Amino acid sequence: MTTTTSAVRTGYASTDDIVRNLSLVRDEIADTAAKIDEQQLADLGRHLSHPGRIFVAGAGRSGLVLRMAAMRLMHLGLNVHIAGDTTTPAIASGDLLLVASGSGTTSGVVKSAETAAKAGARIAAFTTNASSPLAGLADTVVIIPAAQKTDHGSSVSRQYSGSLFEQVLFLATEALFQSLWDNTDVPAEELWLRHANLE
Template identity: 30%
Template sequence: MTEKWQSIIVKELETAMSAIDEEQLDALVDALMTPNRRVLCVGVGRVLISMKAWVKRLLHLGVDINYVGAETEGPVGPGDLVLVASSSGESIVPVQIAKKADSVGASVFYIGCTPDSSVDQIADQRLYLKGRTKFSGDDEVISIQPMSTLVEQQLYLLCDVIALEIMKRNGWTEETVKNHHANLE
């Protein structure tokens, strides 16, 4: 039975990830690689857990990144980037953070499933994912997994795709990345 679930989950991820718009993905990589830019991530629940993985890996690639609420969170302003991850684009915390980021002149990048959502309307740029939101109708669901699980999985994998693209663009090897990895483990 376990193999059946594994196969279904991998197929769902393959279908969803293959639907990602390459131009939107390139725009996200460009935004992350902009020099002298602070990047903050926001999400709630398991989405935030996936975004924390972005922070860890992208720090290894020289991105000045953190997540909203971290003890070491710094300010953002004009020229900085706030990544707002929310499948629905309507969760209270991401919506309010997007509004605040916009009000201080930071660029807002929405990563989620819902065009015309509150966050999408605030965002300067966006990358749409396929998956269930808390507002999805039965005809919209492309996953047997509960709630926004498919979106959370895509977020985690998306970071790895972005990391490889940043490495490629910079001509870096794994050895380059290791030089930025923690060494007191």
Template identity: 35%
Template sequence: MKGFAMRLFHLGLDAHVVGDMSVPNLGDGDLLIVSAGPGDFATVSALIGVAKAARAKTLCVTAEPDGAAPRAANAIITIPAQTMARDTTAPSSTLPMGSLYEGALYVLFEMLILKLRERLSVTAVDMRSRHTNLE
């Protein structure tokens, strides 16, 4: 999620990561994107509640669309990959716990960045110009 926010920033969008000190007040016109691979986490559901109270839209990325967090969100993206919800009862991967989901999440977000870059007409040079020089 943090890598996705960073790439959105590189595209020139106003993107922040929950928990960072520089996160502005969430409100009407904003979109909160959360990930709840196994369908719910108490913190994710709480964040969705805060966003809704602030009249922001919510998008939940998950492998379990019937979970509490995705059901509470305005929109859902389903990644059909193993998470901790099924890693012991119906494993589909030899990778542990939610590793398959996390890898698929990374690839999905990178593909979304490529599509957004094209749609927004942002060049590689534009993106590079927004990359930190404090490394």
């Protein structure tokens, strides 16, 4: 017997709803971003600046955020690969794996980190959980103090699932890109020459 899932019908979102939730999301992001240890983020930035290729691995929405970060690092002229793409080469000693998992237990992400470690690559991780398997494998860790996606009763966030982690992850990677760019003399026009032209 096949079961089907019907879509949940919701009421319309009023202007008051939108105003309230824009404030909710904005305030949660600001509060959480302010709690990130800037030194942790600076340490990760130093790893990104080292010679060697950068590999990016993440699942779900966190993975999408890291893909955006990979694009910006490519714009800086760094040699960046997305794990799982058909043209991605093998990671090796001297390379860096950049990963993100709110729980620090996402199986595919942890497996990627284990493979990178065996290859002698460095690992940089974003997570909420400093005692997670992913954090234990990493050479440098940035803790984002947001709720984990299965922590539905959390007092940390009123948003659904891992939204706050993913939102602050985006801000953190944007701050990293901006900081790396600030320390170059490369104009925006030169970065733009690397922008995709086969879209």
